[in-house]
Amino acid sequence: MSPRPTLGSRGVALPAACDVAIVGGGVMGLATAYHLSQVSRLRVVVLERSYLVSGASGRNGGGVRMQWGDEGNVRIMMESIEICRGLTQELGINLWFRQGGYLFVARTEAGEARLIRNAELHRAIGAPTRLMSAEEARELVPDLEVSGIRLAAFNAEDGVVFPWPFVWGYAGQAIRRGVVVRTHTAAIAAEPDGSGMRLRLSTGEHLRAQIVVNATGAWSHDLNRSLGIALPNRPHRHEILSTEPLKPFLNPLVVDLQSGLYFSQSTRGEVVAGITVPGGHDDGTVVDQRSSLRFLAHLGANLVALMPRLGALKVLRQWAGPYDVSPDGEAIVGPTPGIPALLQVCGFTGHGFMMAPAVGRILANYIAHQQRHPMLERWDPARFAGGATLRREDMIIG
Amino acid sequence: MTQRMFICRCEDVTVAEVDHAIGIGLESVEEIKRYTGLGTGPCQGKECTVALVHLLLDRGRITASAVQPFTARPPAEPVTLAELASLAELTGPAELAAPAELASPAGEAPPSGATP
Amino acid sequence: MIGADSLLRAREPSALAGARRLTVFYDERPIPASDADTVTSALLGVGVVATGRSLKYRRPRGPYCLQGDCGTCLVRIDGVPNHRACTTPVRDGMRVERQNRVLAGGPDPTALVDRLFASNIDHHHFMVRPKLVNRMMQDVARNLAGLGTLPDLPAAAVRPMEHRPQVLVVGAGRSGLAATARLRAAGLEVECLDRFDARWSTPTAQAVRWETPVFGIYPAEGVIAAIGGTADDRTLHTFRPSHVLIATGARDVMVPVPNNDLPGVFAARGLLGLLTRTDTALNCPTIVVGAPAVAQPLAARLGASFVAVDDVQAILGGSRVEAIATSSGKREAGCVALAARPAPVSELARQAGAEVVWMDAGFAVARDELGRCGQGPWTLxxxxxxxxxxxxxxxxxxxxxxxxxxxxxRSRPDRGPR
Incomplete structure (x- = not known):
């Protein structure tokens, strides 16, 4: 006899109705479900269209940093990193959270100015970012090619995680507390149903819920379209690779502001690296997860230039995942204009994974207790309607 | 030497560990790859995938007519960062061809599992 | 000088000693080698079967597939980590080093992990609490993980080269060579690539780019990429053909029997390939394990004995194979060859967009009655x-x-090379 499933299943029975239906079994939806199970007695169902970690939560580089340009984002990430410190024990699964820091390097005057401005902001609110010269940066990363680097910024509290167990950890604990996690089941349409909503599922089933959370990120158009909602977030293909595993040689995650190159070394020893490929394209609203040779070439050239000793490293595999890009680089979280029973939690523009520990808690407290975290105003889905000038986060990488 | 029966030697994954993953509700090749780490090491599944499929068939978790291997991600053979860097000046436009241009001969769309 | 524990011997007495005019260094110890040797065959010639340690249980590991697929024969060669020993031809003076050892000499204390954790290590839930223990475990795990260390030097320059043949044939085995010969005889411009050197293949008059593995097929970009050349003169080839013929053959896969990871356990077909390449025979009692229909013919060709896989209770040994336990008793063995039906190699076809179907031996490329399996920037x-x-x-x-x-x-003569 096999033990009871603990990581979600396509076979688990769905109720006809629940209080909160979370569409999307990525880290955002599952963190929200986990916190709801802690702060409320609401009946929660999570629907995942494929298997857990199949989407962007299973495809990202696992970076976690508080070095942002916007005070709100710095604070959110300070909160998230604080949660991460004890999360392995809280979720009962190894997350391989390692605080090796993030090292940003700037090659232009503008980049230098950004690092200086951000470091001042960080210091003012208690984030321990320090500026350093190229030579000091080389002490942190001995084989770094520092010619052309004007300034660097380092925050030792930043770090990396292994993304997959985050998702399983939240799922496992949520299920243990009574949340239903159904995999291989997509919500293909939604319609208003009294004060709540009714979801039509890919399995032919239906699910009624008082509140529906669209936590499908880059795929959020699929559900929104069925309600005539057109939010301005767009999926953008982002590529990444990992190399053969080596013994530890690199502590921080290194980011080159100029090229958008980032690379780190995982606990398993692989170098995980991504980069912005110039001449980007419009993906429309369709998620494209294909890999390209062009990415390999562009990443190889930039990484070898920044750290020549990595030139003989062999690439083990490449893959792609979607960034869920919003016009101002800020998330889209809260009630949908005109449909208050539908909450959006999307538009995280490549930093949703690292913010999920904090956002899950914020969203759960909002749903269960109507607590309004200050960031919910900034993230209001209605902000795009008025034509107001949007503040833009300037530390989006990749 | 402790007696162990390996299915993936790169990542030291035993048959008992795959059975444990099956026991907690994971049933597909992709899920078991991610949970156990099988197929993520230097061989990228070349040694273990077939043995895993035999095991899942034996355990009644999958059917032979529907089973697919996990995505074949490039590179299929070792290639270094410096070797790839040599292409930086040569590679073509950023745009990828639209998926529709890559249909199979019969004209049907590629299966969703084939996205890299 | 060939030790008594050599796994290989010359087919013709005294032939091998004369041919062994090269020297490679294994952890600074000189080892004789012949032109035909790979790093692995040279090491087997002096009785070395274990070249590393496994990631989690810290068990001794060495080559298995002997065909460049499996990934446990990785060694450091001339200052570059993680080269596949089994398919790397030797060069005179080559420096080969073991990887993933805690101490340079003497016994490895981490070997205890295998005994201390006799049940499986569940790495997701291993030493999660308390926090301090978890942190120490992570530090230890990080240092035990990873194979090898950073390369000594930056990599040498690499040349890119573009090709636009009418047909690109991927693989110079039986089917790929036959097709290449037929297409060239008809006047087509054909590039034929193989990932290994010519010594692994049957002799051929066809021009083949040997040691030029295709590593990626990118239909959305209309390009196929391969890396070739010698260790210090590398060329990155890109191909934009009108037709691509996948002839990637089949490989040996793992057969789950207890202790199938011990050094000295090899894939039977891979072992046969190594003996053929180096013109050697096995120098120790060898047992082929598998289903009778597959394993018995291989046992005959290897000069080995045969045990049905269902009769095997466990492979026995410590740092290398010593025997196998069968339902009818223990049998001594210096090496064990596992024989499964060869599994079709379909990764590149799948990258190109082809579908695969499960056959009992593995996933085979699905094609129509003519042999086509995809249409895009080229016909596949x-x-x-x-x-x-x-x-x-x-x-x-x-x-x-x-x-x-x-x-x-011929039906579309306008569609020549682009």
Whole structure:
């Protein structure tokens, strides 16, 4: 006899109705479900269209940093990193959270100015970012090619995680507390149903819920379209690779502001690296997860230039995942204009994974207790309607 | 030497560990790859995938007519960062061809599992 | 000087000693080698079967597949980590080093992990609490993980080279060579690539780019990429052909029997390939394990004995194979060869967009009656063992598909190389 499933299943029975239906079994939806199970007695169902970690939560580089340009984002990430410190024990699964820091390097005057401005902001609110010269940066990363680097910024509290167990950890604990996690089941349409909503599922089933959370990120158009909602977030293909595993040689995650190159070394020893490929394209609203040779070439050239000793490293595999890009680089979280029973939690523009520990808690407290975290105003889905000038986060990488 | 029966030697994954993953509700090749780490090491599944499929068939978790291997991600053979860097000046436009241009001969769309 | 524990011996007495005019250094110890040797065969010639340690249980590991697929024969060569020993031809003066050892000399204390954790280590839930212990465990795990250390030097320069042949044939085995010959005889411009050197293949008059593995097929970019050349003169080839013929053959896979990871356990077909390449025979009692129909013929060719896989209770040994325990008692063995049906190699076909179907031996490329399996920037074809065809008729299959490629080219003469 096999033990009871603990990581979600396509076979688990769905109720006809629940209080909160979370569409999307990525880290955002599952963190929200986990916190709801802690702060409320609401009946929660999570629907995942494929298997857990199949989407962007299973495809990202696992970076976690508080070095942002916007005070709100710095604070959110300070909160998230604080949660991460004890999360392995809280979720009962190894997350391989390692605080090796993030090292940003700037090659232009503008980049230098950004690092200086951000470091001042960080210091003012208690984030321990320090500026350093190229030579000091080389002490942190001995084989770094520092010619052309004007300034660097380092925050030792930043770090990396292994993304997959985050998702399983939240799922496992949520299920243990009574949340239903159904995999291989997509919500293909939604319609208003009294004060709540009714979801039509890919399995032919239906699910009624008082509140529906669209936590499908880059795929959020699929559900929104069925309600005539057109939010301005767009999926953008982002590529990444990992190399053969080596013994530890690199502590921080290194980011080159100029090229958008980032690379780190995982606990398993692989170098995980991504980069912005110039001449980007419009993906429309369709998620494209294909890999390209062009990415390999562009990443190889930039990484070898920044750290020549990595030139003989062999690439083990490449893959792609979607960034869920919003016009101002800020998330889209809260009630949908005109449909208050539908909450959006999307538009995280490549930093949703690292913010999920904090956002899950914020969203759960909002749903269960109507607590309004200050960031919910900034993230209001209605902000795009008025034509107001949007503040833009300037530390989006990749 | 402790007696162990390996299915993936790169990542030291035993048959008992795959059975444990099956026991907690994971049933597909992709899920078991991610949970156990099988197929993520230097061989990228070349040694273990077939043995895993035999095991899942034996355990009644999958059917032979529907089973697919996990995505074949490039590179299929070792290639270094410096070797790839040599292409930086040569590679073509950023745009990828639209998926529709890559249909199979019969004209049907590629299966969703084939996205890299 | 060949030790008594050598796994290999010359077929002709005294032939080997004369041929062994090269010297490679294994952890600074000089080892004789011949032109035909790979790093692995040179090491087996002096009785070395274990070249590393496994990631989690810290068990001794060495080569298995002997065909460049499996990934446990990785060694540091001339200052660069993680080279596959089994397919790297030796060069005189080559420096080969073991990887993933805690101490340079003497016994490895981490070998205890295998005994201390006799049940499986569940790495997701291992030492999660308390926090301090978890942190120490992570530090230890991080230092035990990873194979090898950073390369000594930056990599040498690499040349890119573009090609636009009418047909690109991927694989110079039976079916790929047969197809290449037929297409060239008809006047087509054909590039034929193989990932290994010519010594692994049957002799051929066809021009083949040996040691040039295709590593990626990118239909959305219309390009196929391969890396070739010698260790210090590398060329990155890109191909934009009108037709691609996948002839990637079949490989040996793992057979789950207890202790199937011990050094000295090899894939039977891979072992046969190594003996053929180096013109050697086995120098120790060898047992082929598998289903009778597959394993018995291989046992005969290897000069080994045979045990049905269902009769095997466990492979026995410590740092290397010593015996196997069977239902009828213990049998001594210096090496064990596992024999499964060869599995079609379909990764590149799948990258190109082809579909695969499960056959009992593995996933075979699915193709139509002509041999086509995809249409995009090129027409994609497949032949031979990659499609589940058996080795004895693979060449005929290659000829048949080549004829269909010819017919396709002739029906659309305007579509030459682009």
């Amino acid at each position: 074809w497949a032949c031979g063992e990659a499609c589940g065809v058996t080795a004895d008729v693979a060449a005929d299959d290659g000829l048949r598909v080549a004829d269909n490629i010819l017919a396709a080219v």
